[in-house]
Amino acid sequence: MKEKELINKFFIPFHGLSYPEHVLKGIGDDAAVVSVGGELLAVSVDTMTEGVHFYPGIDPEDLGYRSIATAISDMAAMSATPRYITVSLSIESIEKSWIEKFIKGVKACIVQCDCYLVGGDTVKGALSIGVQVMGVCESQPIYRSGAKENDLVAVTGFLGAAKTALSFLGRRGELSPDIKYVLQKYHRPSPRIDLSRKLNKYMNSAIDISDGLVSDIGHIASQSKKKINLIKESVPIDPKILALVTEKTATENALAGGDDYEIAFTFNKEYLEQVNKIGSALNVPITVIGTVGQGLGVSVLSESGELFNDYASLGFDHFRPRV
Ligand code: ADP
Ligand code: MG
Numbered sequence: 001m002k003e004k005e006l007i008n009k010f011f012i013p014f015h016g017l018s019y020p021e022h023v024l025k026g027i028g029d030d031a032a033v034v035s036v037g038g039e040l041l042a043v044s045v046d047t048m049t050e051g052v053h054f055y056p057g058i059d060p061e062d063l064g065y066r067s068i069a070t071a072i073s074d075m076a077a078m079s080a081t082p083r084y085i086t087v088s089l090s091i092e093s094i095e096k097s098w099i100e101k102f103i104k105g106v107k108a109c110i111v112q113c114d115c116y117l118v119g120g121d122t123v124k125g126a127l128s129i130g131v132q133v134m135g136v137c138e139s140q141p142i143y144r145s146g147a148k149e150n151d152l153v154a155v156t157g158f159l160g161a162a163k164t165a166l167s168f169l170g171r172r173g174e175l176s177p178d179i180k181y182v183l184q185k186y187h188r189p190s191p192r193i194d195l196s197r198k199l200n201k202y203m204n205s206a207i208d209i210s211d212g213l214v215s216d217i218g219h220i221a222s223q224s225k226k227k228i229n230l231i232k233e234s235v236p237i238d239p240k241i242l243a244l245v246t247e248k249t250a251t252e253n254a255l256a257g258g259d260d261y262e263i264a265f266t267f268n269k270e271y272l273e274q275v276n277k278i279g280s281a282l283n284v285p286i287t288v289i290g291t292v293g294q295g296l297g298v299s300v301l302s303e304s305g306e307l308f309n310d311y312a313s314l315g316f317d318h319f320r321p322r323v
Helices: 003-011 060-078 096-112 161-168 177-186 193-198 213-224 239-244 249-258 269-281
Strands: 014-017 023-025 032-036 040-051 080-092 116-123 128-136 152-156 203-206 227-233 264-268 286-293 297-301
Touching: 040 060, 060 080, 060 096, 060 128, 060 177, 060 193, 060 203, 080 096, 080 193, 096 116, 152 213, 152 269, 161 177, 161 239, 161 249, 177 239, 193 264, 193 269, 203 213, 213 227, 213 249, 213 264, 213 297, 239 249, 264 269, 269 286
Parallel strands: 080 116, 227 297
Antiparallel strands: 023 032, 032 040, 040 128, 080 128, 152 264, 152 286, 203 264, 227 286
């Protein structure tokens, strides 16, 4: 059984199909949205386990930073402002210098994102980190389900560096600037909080790219009940990875790689100019990569009309048997 099948089969039916009025968005999006005293609160939790989300021997400061940044990214996907964080830490033994470095990384990201660490839990066990994020929706939350026919599909930043970094994780000593760059992108993702808030009134749907561009855009397509067509050549491959891998691998890493924590979103094409202006003002590239149409699913087409079906299935799934 795949990860999404497990969620669909066991967790989504948990409350039947409907939630009370105060649960605006339950299971199925990057975060839940609930109404508390008239305010909308976005809540999400992410777990990082050794060997899956990070590698043994990772610098604890990087681990701390990455755990918080990847969790906060779900708030950018909802166009919410992250505020409060709780951290649950499972660890085999307490080694003072490790903990100090870990906390330093946690703090750096929390301070940078203007959040507060308000609690957590510490237990003895295999190394894993759970991060819960609570954020406020100052404007309407943006859901995966809001894509409209004829919307443009866009993505923030450049893609593929984090997946490219996987081959270099744990390397020490003299590293080339390109390797340093991809490692930095992997260890210290930048959740697109400011950008997503500024884009709020233009976005119809959004998701963060944690499992792979095409497979994550597949969630917008399925929840919006629309067909999304992506143009392969339009996808902004991170130019720096072309020095490290072949063009074919670079394309694969950008379209299916995951871990980039950029935002994919759809918007009415009338707003193209405003959207581009916001990207330029914040110095974040925004690239139109496709369109929303009738039907279901995601197609990746080359400019010459050739169809590529394999990128969606290459996206990350925890329970896919590995060969
Ligand atoms: P993301 O990649 O944005 O963190 P996931 O793919 O992990 O999202 O999860 C998809 C949806 O399923 C989310 O809404 C999440 O809250 C929900 N979900 C995942 N696991 C569970 C679980 N064990 N119990 C309840 N909901 C879950
Ligand atoms: Mg997400």
